[in-house]
Amino acid sequence: MLSAILVITGIAIFFGLLLGYAAIRFKVEGEPITDELDAALPQTQCGQCTYAGCRPYAEAMAAGEADINQCPPGGEATIQQLADILGVEAKPLSEEHSENANEELMVAKIIEEDCIGCTLCIRACPVDAIVGASKQMHTVIESECTGCDLCLPPCPVDCIEMIPANRGVDKWQWPEPLSIPVVVEKLI
Amino acid sequence: MEYLLIIIGTVWVNNIVLSQFLGLCPFMGVSRKLETAMSMGLATTFVLTLSSISSYLLNEYLLQPLNLEYLRTLSFILVIAAIVGFTEMAIRKSSPILYNVLGIYLPLITTNCAVLGVALLNVQDSHSFIESALYGMGSAAGFTLALVLFASLRERVDVADVPSIFKGNAIALITASLMALAFMGFSGLVKT
Numbered sequence: 001m002l003s004a005i006l007v008i009t010g011i012a013i014f015f016g017l018l019l020g021y022a023a024i025r026f027k028v029e030g031e032p033i034t035d036e037l038d039a040a041l042p043q044t045q046c047g048q049c050t051y052a053g054c055r056p057y058a059e060a061m062a063a064g065e066a067d068i069n070q071c072p073p074g075g076e077a078t079i080q081q082l083a084d085i086l087g088v089e090a091k092p093l094s095e096e097h098s099e100n101a102n103e104e105l106m107v108a109k110i111i112e113e114d115c116i117g118c119t120l121c122i123r124a125c126p127v128d129a130i131v132g133a134s135k136q137m138h139t140v141i142e143s144e145c146t147g148c149d150l151c152l153p154p155c156p157v158d159c160i161e162m163i164p165a166n167r168g169v170d171k172w173q174w175p176e177p178l179s180i181p182v183v184v185e186k187l188i
Numbered sequence: 189m190e191y192l193l194i195i196i197g198t199v200w201v202n203n204i205v206l207s208q209f210l211g212l213c214p215f216m217g218v219s220r221k222l223e224t225a226m227s228m229g230l231a232t233t234f235v236l237t238l239s240s241i242s243s244y245l246l247n248e249y250l251l252q253p254l255n256l257e258y259l260r261t262l263s264f265i266l267v268i269a270a271i272v273g274f275t276e277m278a279i280r281k282s283s284p285i286l287y288n289v290l291g292i293y294l295p296l297i298t299t300n301c302a303v304l305g306v307a308l309l310n311v312q313d314s315h316s317f318i319e320s321a322l323y324g325m326g327s328a329a330g331f332t333l334a335l336v337l338f339a340s341l342r343e344r345v346d347v348a349d350v351p352s353i354f355k356g357n358a359i360a361l362i363t364a365s366l367m368a369l370a371f372m373g374f375s376g377l378v379k380t
Contacts, residue, residue, distance in 0.1 A: 008259060
C-alpha cells in the first residue's frame with residue numbers, strides 16, 4: 001500500500017519535473033516582433049497583401065520576406081506604425097497592392113432590388129459588415145465596411161458595387177501632400 | 189524473422205483499428221481529409237513508439253520488482269500524458285514546421301485508447317524490449333495505414349451519390365466495417 005503510493009507519487013514528481021524542465025529548456029520565444037506587427041495590422045483578414053491573413057503577413061514581415069507597404073485597409077497610419085516597429089523608413093502604399101486605395105476610401109453597396117438573399121457575401125465578409133438572412137435582402141453597414149472587395153466575387157448576381165465612402169464632413173481630410181524622399185547624407 | 193513477423197502481424201493481421209477496434213474515435217474523427225489523417229498518423233506513430241518503450245521500462249524495472257502490477261493502467265496513463273506533453277514542447281522548439289503539421293492532433297493522442305491499449309498488450313504478451321518497441325511502431329503504422337486508407341475512401345464517398353438516409357457518419361461506419369471485413373482476409377497470414 002505504502003509502496004504503491006510512493007511509486008505513483010514518485011512517477012508523478014519525476015514527470016512533473018521533466019515537464020517543468022522541458023517547459024524552460026524548450027521555451028519558444030513567441031517572436032514578440034510578430035505579435036507587435038500583428039497588433040498593428042487592422043485585422044480585417046482581407047488578404048489584399050497576398051497573404052492568407054493579417055497574422056501570416058505579420059510573420060512574413062518579421063521574417064523579412066514582405067514589405068511593409070502592402071496593407072491597403074490600414075493605409076498610411078498602419079505603414080507608419082509598422083515602420084516604427086521594424087525600424088525602417090515608412091514608404092507609400094505599394095502600387096500593386098493599392099488598386100483603389102490611392103483614391104478615396106471605397107465601401108461596398110448592395111443593389112438591394114437585385115439581391116436574391118443567398119448569404120454568400122455575408123460569409124465572405126471578414127469584418128461582419130453585411131447584415132441579412134437567407135432569402136432576405138442584405139445590406140452593408142457602411143461604417144463597418146473596410147472596402148476590401150472580398151464580397152464582390154462570391155455574389156452570384158453581381159449586385160454589389162464599390163462606391164466612394166461617405167464619411168461625413170467631420171471625417172473629411174485634405175488630400176495629403178505628395179511625399180518627398182528625404183536623403184540623409186552620411187557624415188562619416 | 190521474428191521481428192518481421194511482429195511488424196507484419198501488427199500492421200495487417202492484428203491491425204489495431206480494424207481488427208482490435210482500438211482508437212476508433214480518431215479513426216472516425218480525423219479521417220475527413222487525407223492531409224489531417226496523415227498528420228494524425230505521423231503524430232501517433234511518434235508517440236506510440238515512445239510510449240510503448242517507456243511503459244515497458246516502467247513495468248519491467250519499477251512495477252514488477254515491487255509487485256505493483258495493479259498500478260499499471262494508472263501509471264501508464266501518467267507516462268503517456270507526460271510523453272505527449274514533452275514531445276509537444278520538444279517538437280515546438282526543434283521543428284516549428286512539424287509542429288504546425290501535427291497541430292492540435294498531438295495533444296489529442298493523450299486520450300487515444302490505442303496508445304494505452306498497445307502498452308497494456310505489450311505487458312499481457314510479455315514482450316521483450318525490442319519486441320515492445322516494434323509492436324508499438326507496427327501498431328502505429330497499422331493505425332496510420334487504416335486512417336489514410338479510410339480518409340481516402342471517405343473523401344470519395346463524400347462526393348458519391350449516397351442515399352440520404354446513409355449520408356454522413358452512417359456511410360462512414362459502413363465503410364469502416366467493410367474495411368474491417370477486408371482486413372480479416374489477412375488473418376492466417378501470420379500466427380501471432
